[in-house]
Amino acid sequence: MHSGANDRVPTPSRTSDLHLLLGSSARELVAAVLGASPFPAAEVRSVRPMSVTVQPSGAALVRYAVELGMPDATVVRETLVAATGSLLPRGAAVVEGDIDARQIAVGLWRWPNDPALPALPRLLDPHRLRSLLASADVSGEHPPIVRVLSYRPTRRAVLEITTGEQRLFAKVVTPSQLPGLRDRHDLLVQCLPVPRLLITTDDGLALMPALPGxxxxxxxxxxxxxxxxxxxxxxxxxxxxxxxxxxxxxxxxxxxxxxxxxxxxxxxxxxxxxxxxxxxxxxxxxxxxxxxxxxxxxxxxxxxxxxxxxxxxxxxxxxxxxxxxxxxxxxxxxxxxxxxxxxxxxxxxxxxxxxxxxxxxxxxxxxxxxxxxxxxxxxxxxxxxxxxxxxxxxxxxxxxxxxx
Missing domain, CATH: 3.90.1200.10 (Aminoglycoside phosphotransferase (APH), C-terminal lobe)
Known part of the structure; x- marks a missing residue:
């Protein structure tokens, strides 16, 4: 990766995790993920950080936009995430190594397989999505179109689903957050214009209709x-x-x-x-x-x-x-x-x-x-x-x- 004057990796004493995730070694991390992916023969053409989260402890999380050159000369774009320390979720594939005389573990995953947001893949699977919409009494007359509005790795994602003239939003949170989200919607929908929940699933998904305005x-x-x-x-x-x-x-x-x-x-x-x-x-x-x-x-x-x-x-x-x-x-x-x-x-x-x-x-x-x-x-x-x-x-x- 190349960095401009405005994009230099910070260099204070506790940012070795950032140096690893934003430096030249990012390509090696991406290659480690691809070795177990459907694209093992792909060439990594570019690795660009799209979002970076850092904690005072030095733990870091980076979401990358990756361009892969395939053997048939086509280009495939992927989203990958790497995380360290307290930001590393359980269930991520882990690569370990030494940096700055200390051992470091890096958790890695490909979109949409976020280990902290297990409900996310079902929204990108047409068959599972249709089943979800049917259980929420949403008409299946038109094939759903899904657009990702936001993705904060390990924390939440919001996706817009359009089916015909009907517009819905799916919010994905960690399963432990879902009961609190459900309780708040149940409380506030009685007195304020907040979306009513059409359906929730125990793995952290809440489906709701669009509001006017x-x-x-x-x-x-x-x-x-x-x-x-x-x-x-x-x-x-x-x-x-x-x-x-x-x-x-x-x-x-x-x-x-x-x-x-x-x-x-x-x-x-x-x-x-x-x-x-x-x-x-x-x-x-x-x-x-x-x-x-x-x-x-x-x-x-x-x-x-x-x-x-x-x-x-x-x-x-x-x-x-x-x-x-x-x-x-x-x-x-x-x-x-x-x-x-x-x-x-x-x-x-x-x-x-x-x-x-x-x-x-x-x-x-x-x-x-x-x-x-x-x-x-x-x-x-x-x-x-x-x-x-x-x-x-x-x-x-x-x-x-x-x-x-």
Whole structure:
């Protein structure tokens, strides 16, 4: 693999896993998978990282786009994943070796055979998919067309299924996550426009119909009407009280330290700055706030809108107990990163609404923490110029902490 100036592999002391997965040895790992695949005679033409996850421990996970040259001169494109340390799921094929005077094990798999997401292959198998749709009373008159919308290896996948004029979404999670997902949908569908589950399977699959409208992110891009802050507040007010009985997620302080440590590994030249920033976020006095039902990942992509009305609330997997400010901070952070004139106007409108209800000193550290998390995104998605994009997001986090 070749790396440009913006794509150099990070070089701090605990990134030997990244050096292995992003360096020239990536081709050898891919060849190890192909040796047991239907393409043992294929030539590896290119190996390109599409997404990279790294933990403060040094554990890493990389999803590759691979081009294979076949003996008949055709080209086959494959998706492969490699993982190390705590990110290595049980059931992956493992290759072991020595690197930097220590033994390392790398788990490998080919799409869609993710060992942590056993339901995924059935959606790509036409016969099994038709059987699934039939059990959900979906008409089999038209052959289903499947489109992959997102794939986070070992964590989740979302696929769009179109059959005739009917549009469905399949969410695949780890089997252990399915009961919580099912419970949240059962709770929220009674009081909010969330998708009802048509069918779930014990191996981690949930099938649901499409809701009307398009995401608020799309509305921002097209300059369509957006829901006002009072309408968003109403959505949050309607979250059921029973959510407060669910397990609580990490708060903004722990998240800041986690993402600060990840950034220090992937952009080591910013290590002191992000560590200092994470400490300042964690040390800030943010007051006492009641525990209330929260969405947990409330931002424009989770809101479906039409004509300025909210028509759907998505990705409720994270719903649970928290502070109302957590949801507002998450939305404001995402809009700060988007940075378009329409997003700035909407953010300003929302900020005035929040200012009337909470102290800015309580809000700003939460926004800054979310922005530290978003700063890990450019490296994770391997976007062109990811280093500069990362710095810009760190700058935003610093700005929010001091003068929003």
């Amino acid at each position: 398009s995401s608020a992110r799309t509305a921002l891009r097209l300059r369509d009407p957006l829901p006002g802050p009072a309408m968003l507040e109403d959505v949050l007010d309607r979250l059921p009280a029973a959510l407060t009985g669910l397990p609580r997620r990490s708060d903004h302080r722990r998240s800041a330290h986690h993402y600060g440590a990840v950034l220090a590994m992937t952009v080591p030249e910013e290590g002191h700055r992000v560590t200092t920033l994470a400490d300042a976020i964690a040390d800030a006095d943010v007051g006492e706030h009641p525990i209330v039902p929260t969405h947990g990942d409330f931002y424009e992509h989770q809101l479906l809108t039409s004509g300025g009305q909210v028509t759907g609330l998505l990705d409720i997997d994270t719903a649970g107990p928290g502070h109302r400010l957590d949801d507002w901070a998450n939305l404001l952070a995402h809009l700060s990163v988007t940075g378009t004139p329409q997003a700035r106007r909407w953010r300003s409108e929302i900020l005035w609404h929040v200012r009337d209800r909470f102290r800015m000193d309580d809000l700003c550290p939460r926004v800054a923490s979310t922005l530290l998390g978003l700063a890990t995104g450019p490296f994770r998605t391997q976007r062109a110029g990811w280093r500069e994009r990362t710095r810009q997001r760190i700058d935003l986090a610093e700005h929010w902490l001091t003068s929003p």
